[in-house]
Structure formats: C-alpha cells, structure tokens
Amino acid sequence: MIRFDNVSKTYPKQNRPALDNVSLEIEKGEFVFLVGSSGSGKSTFLRLILREERPSTGEVHVLGKDLAKLSNWKVPHMRRQLGTVFQDFRLLPNKTVGQNVAFALEVIGKPRGTIKKVVPEVLELVGLAGKQDRMPGELSGGEQQRVAIARAFVNRPMLLIADEPTGNLDPQNSVGIMKLLDRINRTGTTVLMATHDQAIVDQMRKRVIELDQGHLVRDQSRGVYGYQH
Amino acid sequence: MIRFDNVSKTYPKQNRPALDNVSLEIEKGEFVFLVGSSGSGKSTFLRLILREERPSTGEVHVLGKDLAKLSNWKVPHMRRQLGTVFQDFRLLPNKTVGQNVAFALEVIGKPRGTIKKVVPEVLELVGLAGKQDRMPGELSGGEQQRVAIARAFVNRPMLLIADEPTGNLDPQNSVGIMKLLDRINRTGTTVLMATHDQAIVDQMRKRVIELDQGHLVRDQSRGVYGYQH
C-alpha cells in the first residue's frame, strides 16, 4: 500500500531535514497512528504520500506506484484513490453539507446520477443522515469533521489519510470521530492518522509509528502514545 | 477585569445564537479555563472581549470600559492592554524570533531603545534565551507557541487571552506551555484560556467556565474538564 525507502526530505532554505532516512511499509487494511512532537515531520510524511511534496532522496511508493515516476498530470488521478482529512475540516462555508460532498465528485467529473445516489449513502454512513441541506456553519465541529470524512470517503478510496483530525475537537467529539474512522477501517480501507491525542492512541491500541525530529524512532503494533507519559 | 451582562451574539444569517444571555465576571489575577464542545461559543466569547465582534444584545466591560461605548479608533489602544495567543501561533515566517516579538512593539510605535531592552527580557522569560535569531520554521511547535506568548506578553498586558493555545501541540509541549501560562498568571496577569484539553484542565484545577451551545452551563472554581468523563 505505502512503502518508504530511505526517504529524506529537506525543505528549501532549511538546514535540518524534516524527514531523515525513513523506511517503512504499511499494508492494505492497516490502521496506523503517526505520532511525534510538533515539528517531528508527521505532516511532511503525509504530504509525501499525497505528492504535495517530493522527497529529497529515497523513494515513496503509494498503491504500488513509484511517485517519482508519476508525471504531473497523472497526480490528480492518483489522488482520487486517496481520501484526506485535516484538522481544519476544509469545508466550503457557502455550500450545504450535501453540496460539499458532491463537490468532490463533480470536480472529478462523475455523472450526476452517481452523485445523487452515493452522497446520501455516505452521509448516512458517517451519521449525518437528514443533515444534507444544513450549512457547515450550523454544525458542531464534530459534525463538520464527519462531513469532511464523508467527502474523503465518498469515492471509496483504498487509503484514508488524516492529519490530526481531532485536533480541533473536544474529547467527546473526538471519540465519535475515532469510532467512525475505525468503522471505515473495518470496511477494508487503510487508515493512516497523524495525531497528538494521547488518550485516543492509548485507547485504540493500533500500530503506532513515532517520529522524532524526522527520525523514525518507533514502529510498534498495538502501541500507546509514548513510553514516558 | 471582564464583565458580561446578559450578552447574546447571533452571527448574521445564523438562526441559532452563538452566545445566549451570558453573564459572568472575571476578577483581576484569575486563571480561567473556558471549556465546551466545538461550536459552543468559546471563540465567540473571546472575540467579544477583543472587540473583534460586537454583542447583539447585552454589555461587555473589559478593563473597566464598556466596549459598546468605545469608538472604533480607540480599539487599538484597548487591544494594547490585552495579550492574545492562538492555536496556530500566527508568527511571521520571514522574520526571526526576535523580530517577531519586536514587530508587536514597532507597530504600536514604541521607541527603539525600549524594544532593544524588553525583547531579550521577555524571550528569556518564556525560555527562549539565545534563540532570538532563529526563524520560526526552525523551531518546534512548542517553541513557536512560546514566541507567540512572548509577543503577547512583551507589552506586559493586564489580561492574556488564549484560544486553544495547546491545540496544535503534543502533550509534552502542552505541559510546558501551561507551566509558562501559570508563571505569567503568577505575575498578576489575568489569564483566560479556551481549551479542549481535558488532561490540562483536570490537572491545573483552576476556575472552569463551561459553555454549551452558547449557554453558560457551569462556572466552578477549582473545576475539572467535565462531569461525565
């Protein structure tokens, strides 16, 4: 599914690499937490998978393809097989919940019939049945993140990438989001989630990958947030 | 220090008020947590204090002044007596740490001599002595938040307002930031902090104000994050 081979990434004008010689592999169907203190390179790791950045050295393989060999105009097609969720939801404030999810299908040119069918399905899956016509501003943060997950999942991607999806949520809503991601993972979708949330990681007991200043310092199945807490 | 008298706030084009008839008072020197689930109105509460928004009904008094009676051009002077810290740090990426802090003084027209003196002082206070010439991108998130706190505190405000200052930080860094805010509170500065972080609230045992869908539902001295967790 995802393979990093000796990947390093140094941003322009930075002297310290954000990722330093990271190698790992994530299999189909796994649920993986990416932890590490702020600036340890978690977002960089995810951006490399999304090909928003390119590695300075090393190879990144996603869904069996070497991203270095992927030409620019093929990147959008690759991204359609990934779902992405962020801390700040990234919804369009002037579109309804349903339109926000449909937008993701419209801009990749899906036929209208398909859209009409799958949008309510996925909204029901994330627990927003009946809220199709609400505006994002009228929803709680937890509900907004559900919309974002629905949008990421509507295309039934093989891989769901989440960068601190509970970062803006209170503990109660966070638990709800984690249950949803777990449910999505059970459908066979690989989930890779960067987080700071100690309680969640400790409770879920999934594979934990820890970065520290760009170094891969831990890769533990059924792990907890950190040794020292 | 801060007094809300029956304050309600409904944003334009919203039917549900973001704050609903909230009355409370915060005294000089207090340390107050503002908790509540996402969308409960915490940020709205803080924005009313900063006069980034005006209440729909009710009165907000800050530092003894009725904000409704404050003319627009006097708002900047009022804000100079407040310090503000946000989840996303809000640093200028192309200025050094020292320049970022100095910027806050320069734009309010402080003389250069004063700036040269107080910037290193405040950086030492927040634990960044010697990192004056680093760029924000070279610092960890915890260190960046310290810079933001330094900038908020350099003017020695009476009141420090923090909107989820640890939202982007890992637990370790969060603890550091909380210790720093506690230290600042001990100098006599009132601290008002909105947060989701259960661990922190439970550990600090300070006054807790809880909002739920815009209603003030709890105001407890030496409180914890929530009853039901």
Added chain:
Amino acid sequence: MRAQFVMAEIWIGLRRNLTMTIAVIVSVALSLSLVGAAMLLNSQVNQMKGYWGDKVEVSIYFCNKNNQKNTKDTPNCASGEATQAQIDAVHGQLDKNPLVQKVYTETPDQAVVNFKKQFPDSPLAPYVTADSFNNSLRVKLTNPSLYQEVASQVEGQPGVAKVDDQSAVLKPLFNLMNTAQWVALAIMVIMFGVTLLLIVNTVRVSAFSRKRETGIMRLVGASNFYVQMPFIAEAAFAAVVGAVLASGMIAVGKYVLIDMVLRKQITLISFIGWGPVIQVMPLLVVIGVGMSSLAAVLTLQKYLKV
C-alpha cells in the same frame, strides 16, 4: 524610529512583490501618459482657438475689373470697378455702426502680400497678382455672432461685390477642434477609470497577500494608520514613479511629434511650446498620487477592518 520602521515595511512590501510593483508602475505610467497627452491636446486646441479667434472678421470686397466680366457671381458689379467714393461711403457707414469695433482697409497689393504670407505653399502663389484681388474692408465686430446685421446693412450697396463672414469659414475648423477636445476628454476619463481600477486591484492583491501581517498588527493593537500606511504608501510610491515615467514619455512624445515632425510640416499652425508640457508634469504627479492614495484608502476600508 516610527518612520524608519514604516519605510522598512514599505520597502519589504515593494520588494516582496517586485513584479507586481513593476506592473503597477508601468500601468500608472501608461495611463498617466495618455491623461497627459489628452491635456496637451486640449492646450493645443485652446491655443489654436485663440490664434484664429483673434482673426475672425467680416470682409467686404469691392468690385474689380474681373468681377465686371463675371456678373453671374457678382451681379452688383455690372457698373464696373468700385470707385473710391463708393468705398469711402461704406467705410463711413461702418464707422458709425455701434456693432463695429474697427475697420481696416486692404488694397489689392496688400492682399497679394497677405496671401503669399498666409499660403506660401499654395500652387496658386506664382499666379497671384494684384489683379486677382479687390479693394476690401476688414471689419472687426464687437460681437462676431451679430455678423448678419452688419452684412445686411452693407450688402447690395453700390460697388460692393461680396460680403464674407470669415467666422463661417472658420466654423468647421472650430467644430473640429471642439470635437478633438471632446475626444481628448473622453480618453482622459477612460484612462482615469482604468488607472483607478488597476490601483484598486493591486491594493487588493497586496492586502490579500499580507493578511497575516495585518492580522497580527490588529491583534497587537496597531492603529489603523500603522496598518494601512504601508499599502497607501506603496500605492503612492508606485504612482510617483509612474507619473515621473509618464512625464518623461510626454516630454519625448512632444519633442518627437511636435518639434521634430509636425512643426516642420505644418507651418500654418502655431504649436504649443514646452510651457504647457512643464505645467502638465506636476499635475500628473498630483493626479497619480491623489488617485492612487484615494483608491488605496477606499479599498482598504473594505479589506482591512478594525
């Protein structure tokens, strides 16, 4: 200190978006040079109006030998060349008319001299002799538009071949010049509009791209002056540089077009000198700076709120 910091911020702003700054300078320069050109065209037209306006007069031609042969055009001349007595009689009548400001006489010999002076390039010039012309009176009226009253008094009197109103001849010319002034005004208004839009757009881009800075400024309590100053100063700076460039372009244009090309070829027209050009230049700077500062202030009202 304050000033130095503000200057530094402006400089950073200008440099950060060098292409943008250059674009604004270029467009302000282009717009203002068209504005300036329109102003100079206006000066030119006014000068020509003044020049010819002074010359408007009524001409009274008396019969000469040729007219006698050609009675179809000048039936009044059947009795031959006008006598001096006839001329004096008309002259005397005109002198008494309150509408008349002044009367000049022009003999055929003077007419030849005047013709050759006025139309040196005419193909007729070699053949023009005193015989071609008549004795005539040039009458300057107190009010040129009352020409008809004077004409009717004089027309048909013995010896008068023809009464001519020069203002009628010059009328199309004046109309033409008025049209040119309207066109110049239209171009000027258009260019004002385009420049304003350009500056508004630029300030918007600038405000967008510096949202972070301005957000922090407002956060820490910077006054509106401090927040908005850099944008206004940037716009004003671009306008000053643009106006200077426009002044240069106008000076070059006036030199090449008027001094090198037109003045040599069109000797009949008196062209504007450097005076109006030099007057226009500071005006361009004032217009440019005024317009861009105004556009910046108005734009910022919308994009940078307290």
Added chain:
Amino acid sequence: MRAQFVMAEIWIGLRRNLTMTIAVIVSVALSLSLVGAAMLLNSQVNQMKGYWGDKVEVSIYFCNKNNQKNTKDTPNCASGEATQAQIDAVHGQLDKNPLVQKVYTETPDQAVVNFKKQFPDSPLAPYVTADSFNNSLRVKLTNPSLYQEVASQVEGQPGVAKVDDQSAVLKPLFNLMNTAQWVALAIMVIMFGVTLLLIVNTVRVSAFSRKRETGIMRLVGASNFYVQMPFIAEAAFAAVVGAVLASGMIAVGKYVLIDMVLRKQITLISFIGWGPVIQVMPLLVVIGVGMSSLAAVLTLQKYLKV
C-alpha cells in the same frame, strides 16, 4: 453534467465578486475601445493615403500674361505667354519619355472649374478667373519618386513657367498621416499592456479569494483543467462582454464623430464607412478573449500549482 457544473461554478465565481467582475469588464471595454479606435484611425489613414496617392502627379505650368509682368518669380516667361507650339513640343517630349504614364492638358478655363470644385469655400473663389491660371500639363508618372528626372527634362524649356511636383505638396500630409499611424500604434500597444496587467491582477485576486475551493479541488484529485477552467472562463467571459461593450462604444463613436460631425465639416477628406468598423469588432473579441485567456493561464501557472 460536467459542462453544467463548470458553468455553475463560473457563475458563482462571477457573482461572488460582482464588483470585481464589473471592474474587469469595464476596464477591458475601455482598453479595447481605445485599441479599436487606434485600428480605425489606421484604416482612415490608409484610406486617405490611397485617395491622395492616386492623385500624385507632376504639373507643368506654361507662361501666361501675368507671369510676364512678374519675371522675378518666373524668369522663363520674359518673352510672354506660351504659344500652342511650345506647349505641343513639351507634350510630345513627355509622351516619348518611358517614365511618363499619362499626360493630361488643363486649359485656364478648366483650371477655374477645377479650383472652384476643389475649394468651394475659399475666400478667393469669387475672384478666380481664367486669367489667374495658365495652360498646364498634368503628368502621371510610372514611378512618382523619379519626378526629378522628368522635371529636369522639361524645366527651362521655352514657355514653361514652372514645374510643380504635387507629391512634394502632399509629402507633409503623408508625413502627418504616418505620424498619426505611429501615435495610434503607440496607444494600441499601451492599451494592450494596461489590459494585460489588469487581467493578470484580476486573476490573481480571483485565485487568492478562492484558495479554499482550489485547495479542496486539488485535494480530491480534480484535474488541472477543472481547477483552472473557472478562472480562465471567467476572464474570457469578462473579455467577451468587455469586447462587446467596446464594439458598441466604437460604433457610437464612429457615428457621432465621423458621420454626425466630421463628415459634414470636412468635405475634402473621404472618411471610412461602416466596413472597417464591422471588421474591427470580431477582432476586438478575439484579441480580448485571447489576451485574457493567455494572461489567466500564465498567472495560474504561478498561483495554482498541482
């Protein structure tokens, strides 16, 4: 489906920033109308060049009685009026010259008729008689620039008063028209530049203000086409509307300026009709759309990366 969605997005984009859209449309309209005006000025000048270019010829004036009195200007005429034999001799020589395309004769009587036709408003008109003119030959050359060779052959021959090259008379006029063409070209280039800058700025503002949408589009794997299309289409739409407005302004301008004002006052010049105006209009649309799409594509290269 795709098309409908894209149209809806464009419409939302245009409406969201209505003031902006209007601003762009207005500025494109203004710019393109100046571009169109410059093009029409060019057509006008070319038409005038063609009109007068046809008339360029060499005139050979023979002595008449007046010239005899005035030997200072025409020393060759001391022996009096040219005889028919002298005229025929010159005519014969010219007919043999390979540089000469055609020779017309003009008698003094014809000259009077021609003069009155050409200058009906001249103050001289009433006094112009056959005596004022000479017998003359009008020579059309195969190559007008070789005038000097023909002139030197004929000049100084008995009875020849003067040889005149009309092209020399028309030369300042042609120079003037060339200057007008250069000025028109300069205005056109300036307006192209200003329009380009305006559109680039606008697309930048548009891209800035829709960062969220485009970010999400790229996130979910929308192709570059989908991401960039709305911006390009917005710019192109504004350009089309602007070009249509500009076409209208040009049509009104041509009607008011040429048909209502100039044509009535300047009868000597043949003005352009509706043909060139109608030709310019689609050109403006093409230029507007081409320029704005190009500007949009180039701007987006920088602001919307994959």
